[in-house]
Amino acid sequence: MSAADGRLLDVASLAVQLPVGGELRTVLHDVSFHIGPGEALGLVGESGSGKSMTARAIARLLPAGAVTTGTISYAGGDVTALKGAALRSYRAEVAMVFQDPRAHINPVRRIGDFMTEALRTNHGVSKADAVARAIGLLAEVGIADGQRRLEQHPHELSGGLLQRVMIASALLTEPRLLLADEPTTALDVTTQADVMAILDDLRRERGMALLFITHDLELASAVCDRTAVMYAGQLVEQRTSSQLHDDPLHPYTAGLVGARPRIDGDVTRLAAIPGRPRSAYEAPAGCAFADRCEHVEDACGEARPPLEPIEDGFVRCRRATELRGMLRAGGRHG
Amino acid sequence: MSLVELPTTAVPPARRRLAGRGLPLLRGTGLVGHLCAIVLLGALLVAVFGAAIAPHDPDLTNLSFAFVGRFQDHYLGFDSQGRDLLSRLLAGARTSILGPLVVVLLSMLFGTVLAIATAWKGGRFDTIVSAALDVLFAFPAIVLAIIASVVIEPGLKAASLALSVAYTPYIARVLRSAALRERSRDYIAALEVQGLRAWVICVRHLGRNMLPIIVAQGTILFGYAMVDLAAISFLGLGVQPPQADWGVMVATGQSGVLQGYPMESLCAGLCIVVVVIAVNLLGERLSDRSTLVTR
Amino acid sequence: MLIVTLFVASFAIYAAMYLAPGNPIAALTGGRTPTPQAIQVLEERYHLNDPFLVRYVRWLGNALTGDLGVSIPLRSDVSTLIRQRIGTTVQLVAFASLIIVVVGIGLGVLGGLRRGIVDNVVIVLSTLSAAVPSFVASIILLSVFAVNLGWFPVLGGGDGFVDQVRHLTLPAFALAFSSIALVARITRASVREEMGREHVQTAISRGIPYRLIVRRHVMRNAAIPITTIVGITVASLFAASAVVERAFTLNGIGAYLIQAALSKDIAVVQGISLVIVAVFVVVNAIVDFLYATLDPRVSLGTSAS
Numbered sequence A: 001m002s003a004a005d006g007r008l009l010d011v012a013s014l015a016v017q018l019p020v021g022g023e024l025r026t027v028l029h030d031v032s033f034h035i036g037p038g039e040a041l042g043l044v045g046e047s048g049s050g051k052s053m054t055a056r057a058i059a060r061l062l063p064a065g066a067v068t069t070g071t072i073s074y075a076g077g078d079v080t081a082l083k084g085a086a087l088r089s090y091r092a093e094v095a096m097v098f099q100d101p102r103a104h105i106n107p108v109r110r111i112g113d114f115m116t117e118a119l120r121t122n123h124g125v126s127k128a129d130a131v132a133r134a135i136g137l138l139a140e141v142g143i144a145d146g147q148r149r150l151e152q153h154p155h156e157l158s159g160g161l162l163q164r165v166m167i168a169s170a171l172l173t174e175p176r177l178l179l180a181d182e183p184t185t186a187l188d189v190t191t192q193a194d195v196m197a198i199l200d201d202l203r204r205e206r207g208m209a210l211l212f213i214t215h216d217l218e219l220a221s222a223v224c225d226r227t228a229v230m231y232a233g234q235l236v237e238q239r240t241s242s243q244l245h246d247d248p249l250h251p252y253t254a255g256l257v258g259a260r261p262r263i264d265g266d267v268t269r270l271a272a273i274p275g276r277p278r279s280a281y282e283a284p285a286g287c288a289f290a291d292r293c294e295h296v297e298d299a300c301g302e303a304r305p306p307l308e309p310i311e312d313g314f315v316r317c318r319r320a321t322e323l324r325g326m327l328r329a330g331g332r333h334g
Numbered sequence B: 001m002s003l004v005e006l007p008t009t010a011v012p013p014a015r016r017r018l019a020g021r022g023l024p025l026l027r028g029t030g031l032v033g034h035l036c037a038i039v040l041l042g043a044l045l046v047a048v049f050g051a052a053i054a055p056h057d058p059d060l061t062n063l064s065f066a067f068v069g070r071f072q073d074h075y076l077g078f079d080s081q082g083r084d085l086l087s088r089l090l091a092g093a094r095t096s097i098l099g100p101l102v103v104v105l106l107s108m109l110f111g112t113v114l115a116i117a118t119a120w121k122g123g124r125f126d127t128i129v130s131a132a133l134d135v136l137f138a139f140p141a142i143v144l145a146i147i148a149s150v151v152i153e154p155g156l157k158a159a160s161l162a163l164s165v166a167y168t169p170y171i172a173r174v175l176r177s178a179a180l181r182e183r184s185r186d187y188i189a190a191l192e193v194q195g196l197r198a199w200v201i202c203v204r205h206l207g208r209n210m211l212p213i214i215v216a217q218g219t220i221l222f223g224y225a226m227v228d229l230a231a232i233s234f235l236g237l238g239v240q241p242p243q244a245d246w247g248v249m250v251a252t253g254q255s256g257v258l259q260g261y262p263m264e265s266l267c268a269g270l271c272i273v274v275v276v277i278a279v280n281l282l283g284e285r286l287s288d289r290s291t292l293v294t295r
Numbered sequence C: 001m002l003i004v005t006l007f008v009a010s011f012a013i014y015a016a017m018y019l020a021p022g023n024p025i026a027a028l029t030g031g032r033t034p035t036p037q038a039i040q041v042l043e044e045r046y047h048l049n050d051p052f053l054v055r056y057v058r059w060l061g062n063a064l065t066g067d068l069g070v071s072i073p074l075r076s077d078v079s080t081l082i083r084q085r086i087g088t089t090v091q092l093v094a095f096a097s098l099i100i101v102v103v104g105i106g107l108g109v110l111g112g113l114r115r116g117i118v119d120n121v122v123i124v125l126s127t128l129s130a131a132v133p134s135f136v137a138s139i140i141l142l143s144v145f146a147v148n149l150g151w152f153p154v155l156g157g158g159d160g161f162v163d164q165v166r167h168l169t170l171p172a173f174a175l176a177f178s179s180i181a182l183v184a185r186i187t188r189a190s191v192r193e194e195m196g197r198e199h200v201q202t203a204i205s206r207g208i209p210y211r212l213i214v215r216r217h218v219m220r221n222a223a224i225p226i227t228t229i230v231g232i233t234v235a236s237l238f239a240a241s242a243v244v245e246r247a248f249t250l251n252g253i254g255a256y257l258i259q260a261a262l263s264k265d266i267a268v269v270q271g272i273s274l275v276i277v278a279v280f281v282v283v284n285a286i287v288d289f290l291y292a293t294l295d296p297r298v299s300l301g302t303s304a305s
């Protein structure tokens, strides 16, 4: 495999186990997807489905003692085997934006130190130069008084400003791939839209690839070319964003599409998926979604269905072809 | 000496599951906690019955036996005055252990009452009491004990009283934040709405729910009290010789140390160290547990 | 706040001593029955008949100018007596502080960064040393290194720098012993806590080398609680040194305070208590100040806790 086949990042059959109380617990199971240069992939799923773990596995930020199987390759090289300087230079090309900027920025150092740290230590950029570039990028993310902000400490900035700072500093080193783990979840609704728009614009300008993690299927569709859906540590479906929304193939995806609060006339309706989300280790033996699926059959409980290619993507459901068209958004109610 | 709240690192889920095992009082303190409790129970028994089970008269001097080592049923030999060392260690446990126990009970009483009262009343009362405690903070325990020894008279009573007062601000400060946390919970408001009297709520509910922290802090404090009280006796301002006491024995044995007979000082010192280790280990575990309970 | 605390503390010290039993005249005349004239002379010289508040105000006023009164048994100026001895105490405390900082923080960082054997050794060492009070440590060190091995002098202060260091080595270690454990534990816990923080993940994700992450993020942030605990510990050493000075018969203010307490030398107990309390309060104020400079989230106004 190499970058020649148009893939910047290639994740294949990724599985991750974490040590919990002396035993290994599966949190990711058979996750496969790829991202081309400049392409944006959305990763959607409920809380605990393993979205963050996927991003952390790619960024090599798994907790100590984690066992990883499967492959993650970046520009043709094996990411899981990287060490020392090679790992650091990989990290220079793959930047991460975290969900909670307040926790993810050192509270006792200045914003300027935070923003210019990587440039100065890893790229040998002079202080004056790094500061100038930081001010430039702050302007691009909509912070006009960059000079002053660089002198401030994180507690003096609002959450929205901090997330812009985080995005600006991720872009400062000109990465080729950005991993954005729910970059707007911690922000209020209006700020969310602003930050998202900035992130989307800057990414397109720079031709940077993006792995965009969110709870929000709609948001993922708006920002990303393709969207993948995770459930209980597995990828259950991956399609072009518009197809996923209009013609979901997995019953879980259909549920997610229906679970969006929508305004139908004058009633707001939330069509929730019955039952509670499962983590990978709690999932039933066969299809992980079997115990919550309204289209379940006896055979669904027998074996884990594989991720099967279908037209523009992949789906993990025995009955995908059979049920096609019946799973329209909110279809269960009509 | 100062009591400091240790930053508690997150407890992994596995520890939480284990929390169900063990004696009710010691639940969640693990094997080490139980072993320490056994050591402490033993120490307490010796403190109460030590003088009675001592094989010889701890005060009987015989200068011709001074510094003589192990001899017949004198298993640890003799001290500088030719008194049986083992008997003196057993007899000395009384003041060395019951003294700090009294200190802990007194300062926990003062500290808890002040903490709950300030947390409950708040406002002016809280400000004034906290300011007074801040002034008290400025007195290191040993200095307070020295002053007490001059004002009252050198002895266990003055020293215990001084230490109880010296520790009160630390205890009050730690427990006050716990009491505030507890006070802000909904159930307290519910009880108030039901028209329960303030002191009933404080004693029956607030106080009882703070019990794990009170027990943990009291245990940790015992270690400090034991060390400080022994130090004061070592200085000659606490328990007065010839009465047997571990702190006093470390001091009276010092002449022997310089002459190459360190048994008396070392044995007495070892007794202190063993009890303090057991108390510290148990206190640490109890306090880990109490932070789990109150979260 | 600092001033108020010191003021109230000085009043408390003076008032407590005023209540102390014992007759200064008897102390002055050493038990002999003095003539009424002699009593009157003494009473006037030492202002024994003035009302309490007058005497307190005079004492405090003099104390502020560095005059702590007269030691009746020694018939000598308390300030001079303290000045002669405080050097030894300051040296001892400074030496012990150095040991606490180097060994305590060193062990703590080691335990915080490494897991497994190194960490367990640190835990066991600090559990042990936390339980050894300074006077027991004094006895053990004396017995092993001075009496048996003869590496260090047994007692006393010594002359000249090298000799003084040699004389102060064992006392300083004895004084530092249990504080090392406290500092090591807080350091270990803080380092560990900081290592697990999200912002450290951010730094790792950007490819910052481990060494720099430890220095710029972990140690820089852990420095806040570490400074606090070291400060509190050092402040308490002045009082604690009394025990060690006495065990090693060092001629410092601590040992002198004990001697004065045993001989009921009121003026000296008052004077030294005041000095120790003042040092304690001032060092704690410095710690608060450092805390506020190290942690930008705390503004100086709110740090006085």
Ligand SMILES: Nc1ncnc2c1ncn2[C@@H]1O[C@H](COP(=O)(O)OP(=O)(O)OP(=O)(O)O)[C@@H](O)[C@H]1O
Binding pocket: A018, A019, A020, A027, A045, A046, A047, A048, A049, A050, A051, A052, A053, A054, A063, A279, A280
């Ligand atoms: N340090 C850890 N040790 C063990 N299990 C963990 C750890 N962190 C997370 N998990 C488990 O891994 C699973 C996946 O977690 P992950 O954080 O990837 O979920 P997520 O999809 O990002 O959810 P969210 O939307 O809440 O961020 C969850 O079941 C979680 O309980």
Ligand SMILES: [Mg+2]
Binding pocket: A051, A052, A053, A181
């Ligand atoms: Mg997540």
